[in-house]
Amino acid sequence: MSASLTVSDLSLHLHGRRLFGPLSFVVTPGTPTTIMGPSGCGKSTLLNWLTGMLPDAFTAAGTAGIGGRAIDRLPPEQRRLGILFQDDLLFPHLTIGENLAFAIPPRIKARADRRAAVTAALAEAGLDGFANRDPATLSGGQRARVALLRTLLCEPLALLLDEPFNKLDGKLRERFRATVFETARVRALPVLLVSHDPADAAAAGGPVITLVDAASAGN
Numbered sequence: 001m002s003a004s005l006t007v008s009d010l011s012l013h014l015h016g017r018r019l020f021g022p023l024s025f026v027v028t029p030g031t032p033t034t035i036m037g038p039s040g041c042g043k044s045t046l047l048n049w050l051t052g053m054l055p056d057a058f059t060a061a062g063t064a065g066i067g068g069r070a071i072d073r074l075p076p077e078q079r080r081l082g083i084l085f086q087d088d089l090l091f092p093h094l095t096i097g098e099n100l101a102f103a104i105p106p107r108i109k110a111r112a113d114r115r116a117a118v119t120a121a122l123a124e125a126g127l128d129g130f131a132n133r134d135p136a137t138l139s140g141g142q143r144a145r146v147a148l149l150r151t152l153l154c155e156p157l158a159l160l161l162d163e164p165f166n167k168l169d170g171k172l173r174e175r176f177r178a179t180v181f182e183t184a185r186v187r188a189l190p191v192l193l194v195s196h197d198p199a200d201a202a203a204a205g206g207p208v209i210t211l212v213d214a215a216s217a218g219n
Contacts, residue, residue: 002029002188003067005158010062012042012049019045020211022062027158030184032191032204037211043194046211047160050192051083052076066157066190082156084164084180088147090135096122096146097131103153121149141172148180158190165200177203 004026011021019042027033035043049060053076064072071079090099100118108114122130125145135143144164151159161180165173181204184191193204201208 003069003157003190004028005190005192006065007050008063008065010046010049010060010064012045013059014042014045014057016059023209023211025207025209027190027192029188029190030186031206032161032181032184032193033206034193034195034201034204034208035211036195036198036201036208039196041211043196043211044162047083047162047192047194050079050160051081052079080155080157081160082151082154082158083160083162084147084151085162086164086166088143090143090146090150092135094135095131096127096133096135096138099135099146100131100150100153103150105155117153121153125149140168141176144168144176145179148176148183152183152187156189158192159184161191161193161195163195163197163200165195166197174203181205 006026008024009022010024012019025033035046037043045054045058048054048058050064052074054060062072063070066080071081091102094102097118100121101114104114104117108117118131122128125148127142127145130142135146138146147164164180165177168176177200181191191204193200195201
């Protein structure tokens, strides 16, 4: 069952200096919310906080939850947040199938079931027969799709996007962006996108929060 991602009264500080906040917003299923602002304003660090991976130099106050379930004090592996970065971060020493299998939840134990999940994911993305391929043999667009598949196989309750379209050019960027947003819509996933590109925000089509005006944007 889909549920909204909620951030309440979040303030973020670096070495005691406030970067933004207090900021509150709700990300509804299937409708991306975009976080924009200049470099160094705390866009990506907001995602770090959500995932439980906030660097030591930063401190934060606030709460986050999904569907009424508080997640901000849970260990990272229990938060069930999927994240895509600028780099695909595929493991170079594993095949495509092994990369995908790495993300399958531990409750799926049978080897045949795990293999079936990988096969189904590749088929859905138009990558049939790619399970034994080396990541180095894939194009940029194919690697991006595999990174998305791996994130979705984790069965996330929300999807975080840290400028994942930034290194893709032209039509490839447009196609992959459309794929991500359509996948989120079909799966009714809340999507929080960090970007510096107004074209990304326009394609997302949802609310836009600009962190230089964070206090007013979130209240």
